[in-house]
Amino acid sequence: xxxxxxxxxxxxxxxxxxxxxxxxxxxxxxxxxxxxxxxxxxxxxxxxxxxxxxxxxxxxxxxxxxxxxxxxxxxxxxxxxxxxxxxxxxxxxxxxxxxxxxxxxxxxxxxxxxxxxxxxxxxxxxxxxxxxxxxxxxxxxxxxxxxxxxxxxxxxxxxxxxxxxxxxxxxxxxxxxxxxxxxxxxxxxxxxxxxxxxxxxxxxxxxxxxxxxxxxxxxxxxxxxxxxxxxxxxxxxxxxxxxxxxxx
Amino acid sequence: xxxxxxxxxxxxxxxxxxxxxxxxxxxxxxxxxxxxxxxxxxxxxxxxxxxxxxxxxxxxxxxxxxxxxxxxxxxxxxxxxxxxxxxxxxxxxxxxxxxxxxxxxxxxxxxxxxxxxxxxxxxxxxxxxxxxxxxxxxxxxxxxxxxxxxxxxxxxxxxxxxxxxxxxxxxxxxxxxxxxxxxxxxxxxxxxxxxxxxxxxxxxxxxxxxxxxxxxxxxxxxxxxxxxxxxxxxxxxxxxxxxxxxxxxxxxxxxxxxxx
Ligand SMILES: Nc1ncnc2c1ncn2[C@@H]1O[C@H](COP(=O)(O)OP(=O)(O)OP(=O)(O)O)[C@@H](O)[C@H]1O
Ligand SMILES: [Mg+2]
Numbered sequence: 405x406x407x408x409x410x411x412x413x414x415x416x417x418x419x420x421x422x423x424x425x426x427x428x429x430x431x432x433x434x435x436x437x438x439x440x441x442x443x444x445x446x447x448x449x450x451x452x453x454x455x456x457x458x459x460x461x462x463x464x465x466x467x468x469x470x471x472x473x474x475x476x477x478x479x480x481x482x483x484x485x486x487x488x489x490x491x492x493x494x495x496x497x498x499x500x501x502x503x504x505x506x507x508x509x510x511x512x513x514x515x516x517x518x519x520x521x522x523x524x525x526x527x528x529x530x531x532x533x534x535x536x537x538x539x540x541x542x543x544x545x546x547x548x549x550x551x552x553x554x555x556x557x558x559x560x561x562x563x564x565x566x567x568x569x570x571x572x573x574x575x576x577x578x579x580x581x582x583x584x585x586x587x588x589x590x591x592x593x594x595x596x597x598x599x600x601x602x603x604x605x606x607x608x609x610x611x612x613x614x615x616x617x618x619x620x621x622x623x624x625x626x627x628x629x630x631x632x633x634x635x636x637x638x639x640x641x642x643x644x645x646x647x648x649x650x651x652x
Numbered sequence: 653x654x655x656x657x658x659x660x661x662x663x664x665x666x667x668x669x670x671x672x673x674x675x676x677x678x679x680x681x682x683x684x685x686x687x688x689x690x691x692x693x694x695x696x697x698x699x700x701x702x703x704x705x706x707x708x709x710x711x712x713x714x715x716x717x718x719x720x721x722x723x724x725x726x727x728x729x730x731x732x733x734x735x736x737x738x739x740x741x742x743x744x745x746x747x748x749x750x751x752x753x754x755x756x757x758x759x760x761x762x763x764x765x766x767x768x769x770x771x772x773x774x775x776x777x778x779x780x781x782x783x784x785x786x787x788x789x790x791x792x793x794x795x796x797x798x799x800x801x802x803x804x805x806x807x808x809x810x811x812x813x814x815x816x817x818x819x820x821x822x823x824x825x826x827x828x829x830x831x832x833x834x835x836x837x838x839x840x841x842x843x844x845x846x847x848x849x850x851x852x853x854x855x856x857x858x859x860x861x862x863x864x865x866x867x868x869x870x871x872x873x874x875x876x877x878x879x880x881x882x883x884x885x886x887x888x889x890x891x892x893x894x895x896x897x898x899x900x901x902x903x904x905x906x907x908x909x910x911x912x
Contacts, residue, residue, distance in 0.1 A: 478790060484786060488783060490778065492779035493783075494775075494780055494784075506787035506788060509687070509788030509789055
């Protein structure tokens with residue numbers, strides 16, 4: 405379970421998060437939507453301890469991670485699988501070594517079992533047969549899927565997806581939606597999904613939260629979001645240029 | 653106004669010194685913690701050691717030659733013809749205590765320090781360092797410790813190798829090219845050059861290794877803002893490491909006893 409309480413984060417004068425409150429229950433998929441630059445990626449990085457908040461608390465399974473030292477924080481990362489918005493593959497390693505990296509550090513499987521898990525994770529994202537390629541030999545969408553395979557390989561309890569379908573063709577993107585749902589159904593994974601794609605939000609979300617102006621301004625099931633009275637939410641989910649959010 | 657500028661300069665200098673110090677402290681803390689990154693350590697040993705050999709060979713050879721040349725000129729002019737054979741120990745002392753460790757330090761700053769900053773800096777701006785952390789690898793233990801250790805061990809090796817080449821080239825210039833008496837040259841060199849002269853040069857080189865790798869990793873880890881930021885990190889590494897080496901060298905020469 406993830407509980408975010410009154411979270412503040414600024415970069416210099418740029419106050420990105422100004423009191424975010426959000427709870428993601430165990431086994432639930434929470435989709436976070438919001439404009440580009442609204443701080444969604446920052447929120448994810450705060451959840452896993454890559455950034456330190458200015459104020460507020462983040463509890464993972466009732467453990468406040470904002471008070472942990474580096475060593476303890478590192479232990480917590482084992483629970484998380486993080487898909488980076490920009491994939492963040494290790495460019496000096498092959499695809500297989502990338503996927504294996506987390507297995508070697510977070511688990512105690514034998515080398516043979518790890519090989520199997522690497523192959524299985526790559527198969528899950530539809531990328532069998534690229535094990536020995538280097539990241540620079542992959543297309544953008546393939547990198548994203550290797551990043552996903554790397555994050556799910558060691559079977560984390562919590563998955564954080566930063567725009568899993570951006571840069572991926574619609575058929576693959578839908579396959580990834582299925583994968584997100586499957587991980588939830590098979591292993592009870594708790595997920596936070598950031599996306600701009602409303603169709604995929606409706607498909608994977610148990611609940612949707614909208615981040616705007618540094619706060620969560622609306623939160624509810626997909627149906628509740630669709631029926632929201634908030635004009636900002638309506639403008640966003642219908643993708644209108646006109647409305648309360650100024651585009652320029 | 654000028655005072656304000658000076659004050660903020662001093663402040664930022666102290667701040668940066670604090671940052672490097674903290675990184676070095678964390679590196680020491682992580683030195684013996686598991687898992688050890690053998691593969692990266694070996695790769696860095698090769699990168700710093702083996703791949704620096706051509707550059708070190710060249711610089712040490714010409715350093716030795718030119719030092720031999722001026723020593724010859726000096727003896728010839730001030731003490732007189734025939735006295736050049738007494739230059740042997742001076743050449744060997746100057747090379748092994750000062751010139752070779754400094755040349756090695758400067759060359760490795762340019763070759764290896766910069767590439768450490770570039771490699772780690774690129775990883776930083778492409779979020780690979782964040783990925784390391786999220787996949788359970790401590791970035792200090794994974795990136796910094798093997799590099800600092802490899803530099804610590806490799807610089808003395810390079811320096812010893814450079815000493816041999818440089819001293820031989822000093823001999824070559826004097827005895828082979830200028831016809832100085834070979835027996836007297838060698839006798840004097842062996843009589844007056846002490847093991848400590850060479851050893852103190854190697855100790856200096858180890859310190860330079862720590863300085864270069866720590867500065868390179870520090871600049872890489874704090875790189876920000878795309879390709880330009882990485883470029884700035886590499887330039888800064890070379891400048892800062894070179895300056896630190898020259899300054900530290902003086903104080904180390906002062907602190908290390910002349911003979912044991
Ligand atoms: N490391 C950083 N240093 C300074 N500012 C940052 C940093 N990371 C993010 N920001 C700022 O925080 C704000 C939110 O960034 P973030 O990446 O979270 O946006 P986002 O909601 O994920 O947008 P997108 O949908 O385009 O990915 C931006 O204004 C950005 O400039
Ligand atoms: Mg983002």
